[in-house]
Amino acid sequence: MLPFMLTLCALVLYIASGALYGANLFIEAPTAPKNQVKPTPLPVSRFGRPLLFTGAFVQFVAIGAWCVTTHKSPFASSFGSLSVLAWAIALAFGILETRRRLPAVGAIALAVTSLVLFLALLQARNPVAKTPLLIGQLVSIHVLAILASFGLFAVSTSCAVLYILQNRLLKQRRHNGLFRKLPPLETLDRTAYFAVAYATPLLTLGLVLGIIRTFGTDLPHPPGVWLRDPHTITALFTWLLYLCYFLSRLLLGLRGVRLQYLLILGFLVAISLYLIPTTTHHFL
Amino acid sequence: MQFVLTGISHHTAPIDIRERLSVAEHHLPSALTALLEYPGIQEAVVLSTCNRVEIYAIIDTPTPSHAHDMLTEHLANYHHLARHDFASHLYQKNGIDATLHLMRVASGLDSLVLGEMQVLGQVRQAMRIAQETESIGSILSALFQQAITVSRRVQNETGIGRGAFSIGHAAVDLASHIFSDLSEASVLVLGAGKMSELTVRHLIASGVKFLIVANRTHEKAERMANQFGGRAIHYDAFPEALTSADIVIASTAAPHTILRKELLQPIVRKRRGKPLFLIDIAVPRDIDADVEELENVFLYNIDDLQSVVQEEANLRVTEAHRAEQITLEEAEKFVTWYKTREAVPVISQLKNRLEQIRQEDLALLKGRLGNLSEREWQAIEMATLAMMKRVAREPILRLKQELGAGQNEEREKYDLLEATREIFGLNANTSGTQAEENTEAR
Numbered sequence: 001m002l003p004f005m006l007t008l009c010a011l012v013l014y015i016a017s018g019a020l021y022g023a024n025l026f027i028e029a030p031t032a033p034k035n036q037v038k039p040t041p042l043p044v045s046r047f048g049r050p051l052l053f054t055g056a057f058v059q060f061v062a063i064g065a066w067c068v069t070t071h072k073s074p075f076a077s078s079f080g081s082l083s084v085l086a087w088a089i090a091l092a093f094g095i096l097e098t099r100r101r102l103p104a105v106g107a108i109a110l111a112v113t114s115l116v117l118f119l120a121l122l123q124a125r126n127p128v129a130k131t132p133l134l135i136g137q138l139v140s141i142h143v144l145a146i147l148a149s150f151g152l153f154a155v156s157t158s159c160a161v162l163y164i165l166q167n168r169l170l171k172q173r174r175h176n177g178l179f180r181k182l183p184p185l186e187t188l189d190r191t192a193y194f195a196v197a198y199a200t201p202l203l204t205l206g207l208v209l210g211i212i213r214t215f216g217t218d219l220p221h222p223p224g225v226w227l228r229d230p231h232t233i234t235a236l237f238t239w240l241l242y243l244c245y246f247l248s249r250l251l252l253g254l255r256g257v258r259l260q261y262l263l264i265l266g267f268l269v270a271i272s273l274y275l276i277p278t279t280t281h282h283f284l
Numbered sequence: 285m286q287f288v289l290t291g292i293s294h295h296t297a298p299i300d301i302r303e304r305l306s307v308a309e310h311h312l313p314s315a316l317t318a319l320l321e322y323p324g325i326q327e328a329v330v331l332s333t334c335n336r337v338e339i340y341a342i343i344d345t346p347t348p349s350h351a352h353d354m355l356t357e358h359l360a361n362y363h364h365l366a367r368h369d370f371a372s373h374l375y376q377k378n379g380i381d382a383t384l385h386l387m388r389v390a391s392g393l394d395s396l397v398l399g400e401m402q403v404l405g406q407v408r409q410a411m412r413i414a415q416e417t418e419s420i421g422s423i424l425s426a427l428f429q430q431a432i433t434v435s436r437r438v439q440n441e442t443g444i445g446r447g448a449f450s451i452g453h454a455a456v457d458l459a460s461h462i463f464s465d466l467s468e469a470s471v472l473v474l475g476a477g478k479m480s481e482l483t484v485r486h487l488i489a490s491g492v493k494f495l496i497v498a499n500r501t502h503e504k505a506e507r508m509a510n511q512f513g514g515r516a517i518h519y520d521a522f523p524e525a526l527t528s529a530d531i532v533i534a535s536t537a538a539p540h541t542i543l544r545k546e547l548l549q550p551i552v553r554k555r556r557g558k559p560l561f562l563i564d565i566a567v568p569r570d571i572d573a574d575v576e577e578l579e580n581v582f583l584y585n586i587d588d589l590q591s592v593v594q595e596e597a598n599l600r601v602t603e604a605h606r607a608e609q610i611t612l613e614e615a616e617k618f619v620t621w622y623k624t625r626e627a628v629p630v631i632s633q634l635k636n637r638l639e640q641i642r643q644e645d646l647a648l649l650k651g652r653l654g655n656l657s658e659r660e661w662q663a664i665e666m667a668t669l670a671m672m673k674r675v676a677r678e679p680i681l682r683l684k685q686e687l688g689a690g691q692n693e694e695r696e697k698y699d700l701l702e703a704t705r706e707i708f709g710l711n712a713n714t715s716g717t718q719a720e721e722n723t724e725a726r
Binding site for chain 2: 171175179258
């Protein structure tokens with residue numbers, strides 16, 4: 001019961017934090033003095049950060065408490081893996097927030113975090129997998145690396161959404177309200193790239209470890225079945241999309257609005273992993 | 285003692301009068317020295333900008349009109365003018381009106397363009413020069429410091445100082461929503477005219493370092509490039525420069541457009557999605573409107589920039605109301621402080637007297653109760669100190685309230701001060717130190 005109560009507390013904290021970051025976009029109040037390029041965060045967004053980190057801490061304790069009470073890895077249940085995903089998104093944004101101060105990104109990233117955590121809580125009563133297949137460092141690192149990369153992808157997608165929005169406002173010549181609260185296009189583009197630059201190697205690591213694991217002799221299916229699984233194919237397609245983005249940005253110097261659509265597409269494909277039926281990734 | 289302001293500004297005088305009364309920065313010390321030679325002038329600050337000349341002074345005269353007279357005479361003598369040449373353009377303010385005026389000036393509420401904050405630097409400079417000339421004392425120092433603080437408060441709590449004040453500002457403002465660091469942005473100027481020069485000036489002031497100038501007359505391009513530390517290129521080479529430029533300022537005298545979609549399309553492809561900000565300030569326009577259809581290209585012509593300036597101006601008008609409230613609130617606080625200063629010597633004396641009594645009684649008590657421990661003595665000391673503070677609290681509060689109440693009750697104020705002196709047997713000739721006074725009044 002305690003892990004779920006703590007997770008609920010974390011959800012409330014994330015919602016409050018996201019609401020404060022969101023309010024920052026719409027409350028008409030003090031703004032950056034003229035000629036000041038970086039937007040000054042409003043007092044409301046200043047409260048967002050402590051709430052975010054408190055939420056992340058509470059959730060960390062909740063995940064730990066769940067592992068202690070069930071004696072299982074958090075990835076042994078859909079509640080646990082979704083909870084870790086939410087935590088990864090919150091943490092990825094938290095790290096970015098301390099480095100770059102982008103409250104507008106927080107409004108979207110924390111909305112995604114809250115949604116994922118809410119879905120996790122809905123699945124709190126789902127059964128826990130008891131199979132020994134999920135035990136072991138290889139599997140843990142495989143899942144953790146993939147979820148960490150998804151956390152960073154969520155942040156890059158938030159930047160991409162804001163980029164498209166700011167691009168549209170500039171084209172439509174709407175210069176007040178939201179326009180003034182959004183970061184410059186270049187900042188959003190760089191931040192998204194920065195997040196993907198860290199996420200792509202993590203996803204690569206996660207997938208490579210997953211492939212290595214398919215050759216284990218204790219598995220119920222041969223490697224071919226694992227690799228033909230729609231779940232695995234979708235994961236590889238996600239990786240391919242992000243690799244395309246990463247390489248075209250790194251090697252060809254491509255940027256601009258089209259690449260932002262690629263980021264959004266990549267995240268949608270990544271999220272679809274939770275919806276696509278799997279022939280191998282069920283352990284109950 | 286009178287606190288007065290005499291001055292002229294763009295509201296009251298045309299430029300030919302303002303320039304005759306203005307004081308260049310390097311002449312300010314001599315102007316202040318000349319002012320201090322008048323009998324009774326204890327503190328003075330001269331604020332001279334292209335839009336105003338104002339003298340703030342603390343003068344020991346029976347009435348404010350005497351003080352204003354003195355300042356007008358100084359202006360006439362210092363600038364070798366007849367009084368009737370400028371006297372009708374002067375405004376004269378005293379006490380809270382003068383305080384409020386300075387706070388409005390420092391906050392940009394009295395600027396030619398509402399919210400323009402350049403004047404804040406000039407207020408700071410006027411105070412610095414007065415400090416160097418030693419013409420400023422505790423009252424005007426506190427006033428100017430307060431005006432600077434109020435200005436910061438107005439900037440932080442309202443949108444009065446925000447946004448674009450001119451076409452150049454609007455261009456910088458928009459560019460800062462596209463590029464995160466203007467010092468890394470490269471600017472291409474097409475047409476080295478006056479308008480583009482003004483816009484470039486704003487961009488350079490905002491950190492732009494890379495500038496390329498192209499003009500049909502190459503010499504003009506070179507002149508502008510040298511002026512801003514940029515590089516001149518031949519006019520025909522500008523399409524190549526477009527590949528690497530981030531911001532383009534087009535202001536040629538060409539009768540037709542020089543940048544069309546067909547020309548830009550291959551260039552945009554070569555740029556690989558890098559945003560391109562086109563500022564077309566030429567009339568007739570230099571850039572075809574359909575260029576806007578290209579991805580990652582943002583085209584703003586002179587009307588678009590004007591509308592940005594206008595939107596910002598409208599916003600500032602609504603913000604001005606909030607800013608006025610802040611300045612009024614702060615001016616009242618300052619005037620209350622100024623008035624309570626009169627009570628400071630009496631309050632200091634009262635406190636000293638009570639402390640003296642306490643120390644005397646403690647000494648007596650020590651003789652009678654010699655065997656008490658250190659801890660017990662500490663308890664007695666604390667108790668007597670607390671008692672003294674409680675006794676003094678009400679009279680001090682009443683004195684401050686009465687003095688801060690308003691000018692109509694002036695007679696009553698002086699009676700109360702005298703009464704306090706008489707009741708507590710305080711010496712009218714001794715007063716606390718200046719530092720004590722300031723701390724107390726705060």
